[in-house]
Amino acid sequence: MKKPGIFLPTIVALLLVSGCNDSGQVKDNTPPQALSEPALQTPATDKRTTSEIIANAKTLHLQARQLGHAWSTTQDHITEAEKLLAAKDMVSAQVSALRAELSASASIAQSHSEQNAWQDRFPK
Amino acid sequence: MKIFPLSFSMLILALVISGQVYASTGANTGANSGAETDTGENPEQDRQALRAYYENLFPGVPADAHKDGIYAIDAPSRAQWQEMEEFPLYEIAVDEGEELFYTPFDTGVTYADCFENEGAVKQLYPHFDEHTSSVVTLEMAINTCRATNKTTALEYGSAELNNLSSYIAFVSRNQKVQVAEPKTAAALAAYKAGKRFYSTRRGHLNFACTSCHIQLAGRKLRAEKLSASLGHVTHFPVYRFKWQEMLSLHQRFAECNSQVGALPFDLQGVEYRNLEYFLSYLSNGMQLNGPATRK
Structure with a gap:
């Protein structure tokens, strides 16, 4: 009954120490990798109209801009969706609109994950 | 015997959390451990x-x-x-910038009156202006000179502005x-x-x-x-x-x-x-x- 009480803090402490005991000057050495787009919800399962999806994508994109993290790809997807919608290519328009929405959401998520992460990327 | 390891491991844990161990090993501080x-x-x-x-x-x-x-x-x-x-392909920009630098505004004043040392001032930019609480760049200073002489501002990134800053960069060499x-x-x-x-x-x-x-x-x-x-x-x-x-x-x-x-x-x-x-x-x-x- 007493053993877990002894070992648990020791293991946690060792894990924390070993994770922070590197000799490099820049802590975050993770290679840059493109953020992958999450799988699209199939257009058939999304009950919203394409116009509604585009409107939501625009709102999220504006939010990302205000956070200083807007992606040019979001803008490209929105433009493409609007163009396809005007051309009455409904299926492709909906796919582009969903891509715009996902791209905008990912850019907002990036701004949140970078809140503190940036501090480990400069030599100390 | 049973109490000591518990206390010791708790101490290590407490030190790690407080950042003391990081400091003693000379490693970087963590992102969320007071690096602010x-x-x-x-x-x-x-x-x-x-x-x-x-x-x-x-x-x-x-x-x-x-x-x-x-x-x-x-x-x-x-x-x-x-x-x-x-x-060098920037020579044309430097020549055109020099011409602009010494061309008087309607007020009769030239950029040479705004920027001392014949324009060799690039080393002084950017600087932080405490009055406006913002960073002042050379390009902004060029437009400030124009505004002082009742001349419209140049668009940032325009050829004219880049030529002027090319000339100033050239005379500021070394x-x-x-x-x-x-x-x-x-x-x-x-x-x-x-x-x-x-x-x-x-x-x-x-x-x-x-x-x-x-x-x-x-x-x-x-x-x-x-x-x-x-x-x-x-x-x-x-x-x-x-x-x-x-x-x-x-x-x-x-x-x-x-x-x-x-x-x-x-x-x-x-x-x-x-x-x-x-x-x-x-x-x-x-x-x-x-x-x-x-x-």
């Missing part, structure tokens, strides 16, 4: 750490040699660049970057904002400026070797082959942002001015050698 107080608030320490980092990364290349950008670490490219310097160390809270905040911008990943490619110019400096991204952060500000404006025209530092910032899939910010907006301030401070003491040619 040591990021961007000691610019001179940052500058020294960056110089040491590159001296370690590129043995035999003095830190000040990075004023030549990628040509400091890429011998074949350096040889080509030196040949290009015999008939001066050394001398950005005053940020000491007030407002100046430190601007410096820190620049540092944060430089270190933050953006765009769908998820790259920070540090990804290329610190983490991967000296390595190749496709066919191009990546330069060091030091000296990035010393040689602008540049004649860029890709654009077939002169390019300001902020246009290059915007191009970098676009290349990683991020929406660029406004030229001479607060984000890029803070970034220029941060980078310029890091290049303090380095020789100005603009304008230049770049691929």
Whole structure:
């Protein structure tokens, strides 16, 4: 009954120490990798109209801009969706609109994950 | 016997949480362990750490040699660049800039009246203006000179403005970057904002400026070797082959942002001015050698 009480803090402490005991000057050495787009919800399962999806994508994109993290790809997807919608290519328009929405959401998520992460990327 | 290990392990845990163990091993502090107080608030320490980092990364290349950008670490490219310097493509911009510099406004005043030392002033920019609590760049100073003389502002990134700053860069050659160390809270905040911008990943490619110019400096991204952060500000404006025209530092910032899939910010907006301030401070003491040619 007493053993877990002894070992648990020791293991946690060792894990924390070993994770922070590197000799490099820049802590975050993770290679840059493109953020992958999450799988699209199939257009058939999304009950919203394409116009509604585009409107939501625009709102999220504006939010990302205000956070200083807007992606040019979001803008490209929105433009493409609007163009396809005007051309009455409904299926492709909906796919582009969903891509715009996902791209905008990912850019907002990036701004949140970078809140503190940036501090480990400069030599100390 | 049973109490001691428990107390000891709890002590280690407490020390780790409080950051004492990190400090005693000389390792970096964690992102969430009070690093807020040591990021961007000691610019001179940052500058020294960056110089040491590159001296370690590129043995035999003095830190000040990075004023030549990628040509400091890429011998074949350096040889080509030196040949290009015999008939440099920025010469036309310098000539046109000189003509503009001495052409009087309607008030009879010229830029030479606004900028002392015949325009050899690039080393003094950017600087932090405590009255406006913001970073002032050379391009802004040019437009301030125009406004003082009741002349409309030049568009940032325009050929006329780039030509004028090319001339000023040319006559400022061999001066050394001398950005005053940020000491007030407002100046430190601007410096820190620049540092944060430089270190933050953006765009769908998820790259920070540090990804290329610190983490991967000296390595190749496709066919191009990546330069060091030091000296990035010393040689602008540049004649860029890709654009077939002169390019300001902020246009290059915007191009970098676009290349990683991020929406660029406004030229001479607060984000890029803070970034220029941060980078310029890091290049303090380095020789100005603009304008230049770049691929």
